[in-house]
Ligand SMILES: O=C(CO)[C@H](O)[C@H](O)COP(=O)(O)O
């Protein structure tokens with residue numbers, strides 16, 4: 001099954017509620033919220049206040065991607081603001097296992113994100129506790145970057161790891177996902193696709209979302 005998670009990073013921030021409602025109406029599965037701190041990544045975006053403001057706007061799961069150093073400091077704030085899924089970068093956590101347990105302690109789904117250069121083996125001792133693995137297909141920090149194709153074999157490796165253990169962990173990919181790049185990710189085993197600029201930079205967001213989903217679905221047929 002293909003799930004599409006529009007990233008509001010490329011939405012019009014002055015009309016955020018309408019922008020979220022528009023993609024919900026267009027059939028989005030998750031709302032992807034990119035949190036950047038100007039330290040782990042060279043950009044600053046949104047905090048728990050935005051998650052809290054958007055919580056009553058949509059019934060879709062809020063998929064909160066934390067690109068922040070030492071995320072333990074803010075996990076409680078994002079959980080209380082209404083996040084349904086919180087993903088943290090393995091590269092930003094000194095005690096990744098502890099951080100995963102902290103997310104779960106709030107009853108929130110937990111995910112670990114890997115940068116393009118980070119090997120999948122880092123998941124080995126936490127995978128049993130994860131609801132989601134997020135594989136970056138760009139270096140995090142900005143929307144609208146080009147897809148890094150070298151990550152595709154890592155999708156297959158994570159998929160094999162999950163299947164070997166009989167888990168149902170979701171595999172999300174993020175960065176440069178379009179109707180052209182989704183197919184190879186879907187074939188490799190990803191099932192959740194973040195798309196920011198490929199949806200929000202288009203005039204007809206519903207058509208853009210449908211085209212991306214259709215390309216993913218036909219890749220699996
Ligand atoms: O995490 C991110 C960047 O760090 C964003 O989710 C991602 O880049 C989405 O933007 P686009 O689809 O335009 O690449």
Ligand SMILES: [Fe+2]
Nearest residue numbers: 034065174194
């Ligand atoms: Fe993201």
